[in-house]
Amino acid sequence: MKLVILGAGESGIGAALLGKQKGFEVFVSDGGQIKDIYKQELAVNNIPFEEGHHSWNIILEADEIVKSPGIPEKSELMKKVRERGVSVISEIEFAWRFSKDKKIIAITGSNGKSTTTALTYHIFRTAGLNAALVGNIGISYARQVALEPADYYVIEISSFQLDDIRDFKPDVAILLNITPDHLDRYDYKMENYVASKFRIAMNQTKEDFFIYCKDDPEIRHYLETKPIYSEPIPFSIMEPLKEGGFIENEQLNIHVKDEPVIMSMYDLALKGKHNLYNSMAAGIAGRTMDIRKEKIRESLASFKSLEHRMEYVATVRGVDFINDSKATNVNSVWFALESMERPVVLIMGGVDKGNDYSAIRDLVREKVKAIICLGVDNRPIHEGLSKDIEVMVNTDNMKDAVAAAFQMSSKGDVVLLSPACASFDLFKNYEERGRQFKEAVREL
The missing domain is CATH 3.90.190.20 (Mur ligase, C-terminal domain)
Incomplete structure (x- = not known):
């Protein structure tokens, strides 16, 4: 099977390594320059590549294309690919095919993705689980699956990556918030961007969990009009909830399954109102995977914030x-x-x-x-x-x-x-x- 990777950034190289490992005939094409470190990796693994141009004859003969999230649909390249009717997927979709028997925790939102993903990973590692931190936040999901498979994948996913999924189904999907961003890629229509974010839950079933911010008007409006098939778990700082995450009497409460997690807001490692949301979302994800409340409390208190993010x-x-x-x-x-x-x-x-x-x-x-x-x-x-x-x-x-x-x-x-x-x-x-x-x- 001929697999063409468009774009040789971290996600493209990860997909190329995984494709090669699984026996595909892989070709990598980047219209710009490829970083030296990535060129060396391709060479060492005997993966043919080109940079500075695209060879249409090779690309359009592909059985499947893995597209970099940075390539817009409006580009000449994608118009030709769509005309030919070649199957196009994202690196997230490709990596999932080879790890769908593992537990997948996927996190998206306009703001707070990286912090929440890193915090969720910290909770899983503190609990002693074999978890990997992948996606937009560091090494690509595909690279991790190829080189160091894990039992739990905690993935930061952008809307661009969600646009090209087909069957990708996380066991736990987290949607933090939706505010206008990247609207140029969505015909300047907010509803298109909102729909893109909700793709994170589109293949989920009643066995899966959908963790979302009840205080976000865009999320609330969408849920009032469209069905979600997984188990919804809300979090809010505006009102106490029977199930989910909420703030009451300056305490963070997570009521999921039978074991409530309760801790003082002032003991949380991350400060600021927005981080109450991030802490609740990560804590709920931990409880859906049956991580004990002591471990969740310990993790929420000991987390160190990310470089370049507050x-x-x-x-x-x-x-x-x-x-x-x-x-x-x-x-x-x-x-x-x-x-x-x-x-x-x-x-x-x-x-x-x-x-x-x-x-x-x-x-x-x-x-x-x-x-x-x-x-x-x-x-x-x-x-x-x-x-x-x-x-x-x-x-x-x-x-x-x-x-x-x-x-x-x-x-x-x-x-x-x-x-x-x-x-x-x-x-x-x-x-x-x-x-x-x-x-x-x-x-x-």
Whole structure:
């Protein structure tokens, strides 16, 4: 069987390795340049590949194509593939075919995916289970299945990856929230994006679990109009629930199966309102897999947050520096500001994806004393927020941005890097942006 992999990022290489291992005739094609480390892997495994162009004759003769989540349907490449009627799947679907006898916990949402996935994994590992952390968060699902199979797969999944699943069925699906993001890939229609997120549950049966945020209006509306066949388990910070996760008397409650998990909000490792949601979702996932309440409590109290996601860097002369470089949309910045209890000097900017800054205007007025713009074009931030703040400074490199933020701050303040934008104008990716921030802070 001829398997063509389109895109040679982490997910594409993982799919290629798994395909080769399972005896497929594999060919990898990337229209851009392939990283050297990936080229070496392909060469060592005798997997033919091309970069910088696509060989239509090979691609269109494929029995099946595994498509990178980054390739849009509107591209010339995908139009030709669809015309030919070749079967197209995502790497998630491909990896699942060879691991569907294991337990799959899949997590999606517009915000909080990485934190919740890492926290769920932490709970499973603390309980002594053979679990793997895969998907958008690190190594690809397919690579893990090929090289180091596990009994439990905790997977972070984006809507782009869900768009090309067919039979993928998680035992536990978590949907955290749905806010406008990537609408350019969904014909600028919110309902298309919502439907894409709900694909995570489309193949589930009554033996499976669907864990969702009851406080999210988009999720609630969808569930009122469309059926879900798995067992729904809600979580909420607005109201006590008979079953699911909720907050009452400053305690986090998880009532799933017969053993309730109850712990003080103040004992949770992750702070801020948005992290109450993430902690409940992860804790519920643990209970669906019969992890004991003691282990769940211990995990929720001991978790260390992820790099580039509300990551504490250092305190310099009484000023705390927080790296939230992974906040690439306005909603993520809203969550970051909402959790702040001290005055904030905010570093933001980059490639603006048509951001609407009105969502954070109230929080900026209430909590932010200065904004340091970091980007090639800072006009959208000025236009969106200049009426809400007196001090705005333009910078075009991280060292200057950190120095300016430090200068504007006083003892007891927080300097927060939470960009609301993609990083590609000045950095390779959000990780490089976060690392440069940490380096600049350490040099102060």
